[in-house]
Amino acid sequence: MKIFIGEMMSCNLNYQPEYIVYQLEDNFEITTMVEDADIIVFPGTCSCTNENISYSIEYISSILKRKKTSAKTYVTGCLTRKFKKSELFDIENWLEANVDFIIPQNSPNLLLKMISEEKFKNIEKDDFGAWIAYQNEAYLYISNGCLNNCTFCKTTFQKLPLKSVDFNKAKLAVNEIAMNGIKKINLVGTNISQYGLDINGTYMLPKLIEYIENVYDISELGLIGFAFKDAINNDFSFVMQNSSKLNLISGSLESGSDRILNLMRKGFTSEEIIQFIETIRKKYPKDFLLSIIAGFPTEEIEDVKKTLDVLNTINPSYVAICRYTDSKYVYSHQHPQLTPTEIQEHARIYQKVLSRRKISAPIKGDDYIYN
Numbered sequence: 001m002k003i004f005i006g007e008m009m010s011c012n013l014n015y016q017p018e019y020i021v022y023q024l025e026d027n028f029e030i031t032t033m034v035e036d037a038d039i040i041v042f043p044g045t046c047s048c049t050n051e052n053i054s055y056s057i058e059y060i061s062s063i064l065k066r067k068k069t070s071a072k073t074y075v076t077g078c079l080t081r082k083f084k085k086s087e088l089f090d091i092e093n094w095l096e097a098n099v100d101f102i103i104p105q106n107s108p109n110l111l112l113k114m115i116s117e118e119k120f121k122n123i124e125k126d127d128f129g130a131w132i133a134y135q136n137e138a139y140l141y142i143s144n145g146c147l148n149n150c151t152f153c154k155t156t157f158q159k160l161p162l163k164s165v166d167f168n169k170a171k172l173a174v175n176e177i178a179m180n181g182i183k184k185i186n187l188v189g190t191n192i193s194q195y196g197l198d199i200n201g202t203y204m205l206p207k208l209i210e211y212i213e214n215v216y217d218i219s220e221l222g223l224i225g226f227a228f229k230d231a232i233n234n235d236f237s238f239v240m241q242n243s244s245k246l247n248l249i250s251g252s253l254e255s256g257s258d259r260i261l262n263l264m265r266k267g268f269t270s271e272e273i274i275q276f277i278e279t280i281r282k283k284y285p286k287d288f289l290l291s292i293i294a295g296f297p298t299e300e301i302e303d304v305k306k307t308l309d310v311l312n313t314i315n316p317s318y319v320a321i322c323r324y325t326d327s328k329y330v331y332s333h334q335h336p337q338l339t340p341t342e343i344q345e346h347a348r349i350y351q352k353v354l355s356r357r358k359i360s361a362p363i364k365g366d367d368y369i370y371n
């Protein structure tokens with residue numbers, strides 16, 4: 001499914017257009033050819049002056065003339081505001097007659113959700129399982145979406161629903177990767193721990209790990225998008241401990257403070273995650289790439305210290321420090337928020353301590369704004 005993004009006509013006062021573009025570019029295939037697009041989005045329209053209204057409508061018309069018949073069109077931005085009819089146009093009626101979906105300017109996530117559902121609704125589960133090779137490693141995409149409900153998570157509703165590749169197809173892809181002489185496989189998904197739940201009614205990741213363990217030509221395995229909650233509560237530890245090839249796990253800790261973990265609904269305690277990691281490391285070494293959230297609502301320095309203690313015990317080689325970004329659509333919005341200065345300060349403390357421990361720890365999370 002290819003998406004064409006229309007020209008930005010909105011002024012810099014609005015953050016929504018850039019946010020939409022960022023999310024579309026991050027999650028979908030973008031085309032610059034209108035004729036190829038299955039979806040056409042106009043994220044930043046303007047209605048400040050009659051001239052701007054004219055320009056927006058003329059521009060949209062010129063694009064619509066070139067689109068293929070089946071392409072769906074979405075317009076958002078200032079042009080969608082309910083306002084008096086301009087002297088030149090009856091904008092509301094014009095939009096209704098010419099575009100498929102008119103999304104209010106303050107609902108960019110509604111637009112993203114609709115496009116996401118459009119992307120996945122006709123996809124057979126078998127369409128997943130594609131793999132790409134990069135620097136002698138294969139990335140095998142086995143699932144999309146997550147059924148968990150972490151209170152801060154914006155990913156869940158933008159990438160719903162959970163879809164997994166058929167297990168046999170995943171095995172075939174593993175064989176194909178091995179036949180191509182690639183020794184390392186990374187299994188990738190939004191939450192790969194839930195792989196198989198939608199089609200098999202059970203967690204299939206342990207079975208896939210076991211399968212890969214027995215493929216002679218594959219020597220290394222990484223898990224990217226690993227949710228500890230599902231793994232701990234459904235006892236993946238035996239299989240993960242016994243895999244000699246599994247040497248890299250990338251997932252989220254978010255916090256080492258049980259109070260914060262509880263507010264996040266992460267589904268595990270600091271003790272449980274430490275114990276789980278210790279168990280799966282007992283036989284073979286395993287490296288961890290973790291993410292944490294700096295400045296989650298109500299986080300205090302005491303919570304930061306607890307997180308640093310847990311990280312000290314786990315000793316990952318990489319920690320992504322994600323500054324908390326609020327959204328009125330997430331549950332954590334209801335808790336008292338930290339100020340941007342406090343969030344920044346917590347991120348700085350994390351980075352300072354982790355760097356001292358020689359752990360790569362970039363700060364992330366302020367390059368876009370969630371609504």
Ligand code: SF4
Nearest residue numbers: 146148149150153227
């Ligand atoms: S496990 Fe990850 S993707 Fe799923 S809800 Fe929690 S943060 Fe979001």
